[in-house]
Amino acid sequence: MNERAPTVYAVDDEPATLKAIARLLRAAGWNVAAFSSPGEFLERVDPAAPGCLVLDMSMPKLTGLEVQQALGARGCALPIVFLTGRADVPMSVQAMKRGATDFLTKPVDEEDLLAAVRRAVESDAAARKDRAEIAAIEERLLALTPREREVLEHVISGKLNKQIAAGLGTGEKTIKVHRGRVMAKMKAASVADLVRLAERAGVRPF
């Protein structure tokens, strides 16, 4: 697991606003990286670093939505808190659809902003944790032989050993051995646990 402290990125083309927002976030104890140019931010952002992005919606060269798109294209799942000067419903809907965490209207109160940032950072941490867990399960799945994978798919669909054996055209004993290996390799304590792990990794029952 990553132990690095989260970074809050702030991007706004208006230097005075950017400075004030960054100040407030720092005063609230966050580690802040401020950019007045969205292009520079995209160059410097570290996808591996946990945290979130506080992004101004209307900027002359790259708009907030375009920055969101560019991040997505790079596979960077940094949660975004949008700040906007105008309550533009279609635009906020679009931003939310693409995964914005929050959409705040300027001038923004510190409570709203800090809560949104906290939520975003937490969701980033959770997402990162989630992604790490799935990665571990996927690693275990890769350790299974093709036969064991087949057995796994049958087991999670709730079949008995006898039914699986009949389905795969082999003996009930053999299936029992495979099943024991699957449980060991997947580090599953019970069938229910195995079903949960398979589900998280997106393995579909036979």
Add this chain to the structure above:
Amino acid sequence: MSWVTATWAAAIAACVTLAVTNMLVWLLDRTARAHLLMAIATIGTAGIGVCEILMMRAETPERYGLVLRWVHVPVTIVVVGLVGFVRIYLDAGRPWLAWTVICTRMFASLALNFLFPLGLVYTTVVRLRPVPLFGETVSVAEGIRNPWGFLGPLSTALMLAFFADAAVTTWRRGDRRRACTLGGSTLLYSAVGLVHPTLINEGKLRSPYFLTFAFLGILAAMSFELARDVLRARALAGQLKSSEADARESEQRLRLAVGAASIVIWVWDVERDDFWLSPETRALRGYRDSERINCARFLQSVHPDDRERVREALEASLAGEREYEIEYRFVSPGGERWVSSKGVVERDAAGNAVRMRGASVDITARKAADAELLLQRNELAHLSRVTILGELSGSLAHELNQPLTAILSNAQAAQRHLAGPAPDLGEVQEILKDIVAEDKRAGEVIRRLRLLLRKGEVIHQPLDLSGAVEDVLKITRSDLVHQDVAVTIDAAAGLPAVIGDRVQLQQVLLNLVVNGSEAMAGATAPGERRLTIRVGRDEAGGVRVSVADCGPGIPAERLANVFEPFFTTKPHGLGLGLAVCRTIIEAHGGRIWAENNPDAPGATFHFSIPVAAERA
């Protein structure tokens, strides 16, 4: 009766008739001195006729000599009359020559003639000779010439010279008919009046005198001229009468028109400083009937705010600098009235202003309508301005939000700092400095907005159009960013100021910028939306502002009516924006027009305004 008696009697009768007629004319009109002189000359001629008959009928040389001596009296009368007549009637002939003729004749015929015992012609009448005439026998004399006898013909020759001189002058003056009459008479007289008697007196010709007929001829010709004049005078009098009637008629009509249009007709006698006003209008203007109106009194009745302007206009037109044409307020018993006045200065030969004639019309109703119209126009302009600002409300909110955001976040950051265990006071100070700066920025935005939303009087003052463009872009910046429109300003350096109302001109610019960006919004790809604003001199010397977009342009058939009221392409537009723009620009003495870009997509709106100095 004998033919001789009959002939001379007829001539004498004619002379008497002419004399009586002319005398009557003179008696009726004492200024007709030509008629008096004509009467004198004809009386004289009648006298000559009588003398000639007496000479022809004389039975003794003594009697003949006596009559010959006395005939000089009527001859002198005729000469004085004729010379005077020509001088006065034709206004021709040298005066000194006229006096010479008269003096010579008087000296010869009156002084010398009566000094010598037997007169000027002969020293002795030797004998009488019978000569046949018209089948009768008449007496002619045979005598010894007086050596002073040459004075008579000399005087006559001088008279002929005077007549010739007068004839030439008359001819040159262009009055050829009279010149011919006078010239012809002179020729006739030189034959009958000078040569013929000289030959008789010298004894070269045995003949009675025919002077009566010579003079009668001249007099008849001259009388003919006089009669023509009388006829012409009558015709003229007739014309005058009818033109007087015409003048009365047209004066009546003028009065009617003047009354109907409430026109005041005035004449200012500059030398006497006296105003004459058409009588009906004196009361309207608040003057008493008998009151003398001079320039000071007139100016006193002009509204104090306009007085100096009127005085200056009067002085300028007297000095010949410009026509008198002015609109001013007049304070009359009925209240304040607006008057439009025009006048023309009349000058003497030396170019001095003698009088000024003019007319003034009451334009109070028109002025009231103008003011009403202006008010409505300003209301409409304001409405349109509010509308366009409404369209920009997003942008305006953003302009205010930016500083407010910075202020709020800064203040809350400071609160956090101060709530901490060891506040960083340096940082707090920095924050407060930023808060002050941002607050000022917000105030500036509000000031600009309030200016545009103001519904006040239109104030025309010198202003820099480039600066106005920049202000408008500050207001629209966020909106343009939001719509992905990139703006380029291309302003020439050192542009002169124009005279205009800042708010109204910014309103025009706002309309053009908003229209341009809206035209591109639906039709142009986000990265290509460009708005180019150029500010520079135009061909006519004014300042021109052009706003070029790269949208779809305007269909050619609609180019002409984009400025018409209610022309709109927007689903919710009122269609007043550009119409109001045109009204504003035209009120500034400028023009506004639209065209499609010749070599690129999109349209360009231009307006140009005269520069400050040119309007003054």
